Amino acid sequence: PRKIIIDTDPGQDDAVAILLALASPEDVTVLGITAVAGNVPLPLTQKNARIICELAGRPDMPVYAGCDAPLKRTLVTAEHVHGKTGLDGPVMPDPVMPLAQGHAVDFIIDTLRREPAGSVTLCPLGPLTNIAVALQRAPDIAGRVQEIVLMGGAYFEVGNITPAAEFNIYVDPEAADIVFKSGIPIVVMPLDVTHKVLTNKARVAAFRALGTQAGTMVAEWTDFFERFDMAKYGSEGAPLHDPCVIAWLIRPDLFKGRHINVEVETGSELTLGMTVADWWGVTKRPKNALFMGDVDADGFFALLTERIARI
Numbered sequence: 415p416r417k418i419i420i421d422t423d424p425g426q427d428d429a430v431a432i433l434l435a436l437a438s439p440e441d442v443t444v445l446g447i448t449a450v451a452g453n454v455p456l457p458l459t460q461k462n463a464r465i466i467c468e469l470a471g472r473p474d475m476p477v478y479a480g481c482d483a484p485l486k487r488t489l490v491t492a493e494h495v496h497g498k499t500g501l502d503g504p505v506m507p508d509p510v511m512p513l514a515q516g517h518a519v520d521f522i523i524d525t526l527r528r529e530p531a532g533s534v535t536l537c538p539l540g541p542l543t544n545i546a547v548a549l550q551r552a553p554d555i556a557g558r559v560q561e562i563v564l565m566g567g568a569y570f571e572v573g574n575i576t577p578a579a580e581f582n583i584y585v586d587p588e589a590a591d592i593v594f595k596s597g598i599p600i601v602v603m604p605l606d607v608t609h610k611v612l613t614n615k616a617r618v619a620a621f622r623a624l625g626t627q628a629g630t631m632v633a634e635w636t637d638f639f640e641r642f643d644m645a646k647y648g649s650e651g652a653p654l655h656d657p658c659v660i661a662w663l664i665r666p667d668l669f670k671g672r673h674i675n676v677e678v679e680t681g682s683e684l685t686l687g688m689t690v691a692d693w694w695g696v697t698k699r700p701k702n703a704l705f706m707g708d709v710d711a712d713g714f715f716a717l718l719t720e721r722i723a724r725i
């Protein structure tokens with residue numbers, strides 16, 4: 415199994431991604447979970463991460479709190495998508511498991527220095543602040559990361575928080591710029607892919623039919639989250655953005671993409687946080703990311719349902 419650190423701002427779709435990872439020990443070993451401010455402020459994202467670990471029967475999982483604000487900007491949150499708690503939908507008890515001692519950035523740095531070089535994959539599911547701060551503070555870790563597999567950005571689908579930008583990149587574009595320029599191999603799950611893994615009545619019914627607490631939670635979370643997306647995009651259901659990152663680690667054959675150059679806009683007010691993806695190879699800029707464009711949605715939901723059934 416690949417050793418991973420999940421960096422996250424839960425978020426219902428982050429929650430499903432974490433459950434998928436914790437339910438897949440033959441594919442991924444989760445070394446720890448680091449929380450960042452994003453969908454909601456940090457006190458809620460770190461708490462939500464612990465709620466999810468407890469739901470997965472993993473109160474032993476170290477959950478660290480990280481950065482509470484982007485590098486240079488005021489935090490933008492997404493309660494309009496995820497609700498006041500970030501994990502609205504079913505009522506969940508407060509977590510009993512404690513937060514791990516220490517800062518998420520130190521955990522990321524220490525883990526990468528301790529584990530053999532090239533053996534740890536970072537899985538960012540929110541704004542890239544924690545990862546960028548780790549790279550700024552400890553440039554030596556860049557050469558030790560196996561890969562960064564992240565949810566963020568868009569090409570044909572352009573934006574979901576502004577007309578030009580996807581939320582995770584928009585919230586901390588300077589952090590994203592540092593990550594995309596780091597030289598670390600990057601796999602990107604943009605909106606182009608995540609807007610294809612939509613829930614629908616049958617898919618949500620399959621989660622509920624598992625008859626487990628986790629199955630019911632996933633059904634209720636995606637139902638909540640669905641209301642917003644259906645109204646806004648007129649889509650059939652909710653996009654399961656963040657689980658695409660974990661699904662790729664388990665079944666890369668479900669996805670198709672291109673190895674291209676991706677740069678992040680940090681200057682223009684109009685297009686701030688846009689991922690300028692050279693999909694057609696019109697520049698000679700270095701290829702720095704495997705940018706996904708397509709996914710087998712039925713295969714994705716079959717995998718997700720099979721794995722959630724284990725919890």
Ligand code: BDR
Nearest residue numbers: 425427492539581582655
């Ligand atoms: C991303 O933004 C968040 O709202 C989701 O959790 C996902 O990571 C989608 O743009």
Ligand code: CA
Nearest residue numbers: 425428539540
């Ligand atoms: Ca997220």
